[in-house]
Amino acid sequence: MLKKQLLTQIELKRTELIEIAMKHGFSSSSAIICSQELDVLLNKYNEMILKNEFRSFRSTKEQWNI
Known part of the structure; x- marks a missing residue:
């Protein structure tokens, strides 16, 4: 997923x-279920960001032979 x-x-x-x-509090x-679904999406987003940061760090590390 992009x-x-x-x-x-x-x-x-x-x-x-x-x-x-x-509407319901x-x-x-229904709010709790929706909140949990939002949590799943946010966790996926955070995982995606961390993977990209790790790749970037790894690339920089290799570039500088660290």
Whole structure:
């Protein structure tokens, strides 16, 4: 999944969560499920960012023979 697609999904899920929480409350089962789905998307995004940073670090390390 591309970074841009993932960010779009995150924003859509965040909007959905806000709407659900405003209608049913933050502790409703539907808000909790939506929040967990948002957590999964955020974790995927963080994993993607960390992998890219590691690749960049590794490339720089190899470039400087460290």
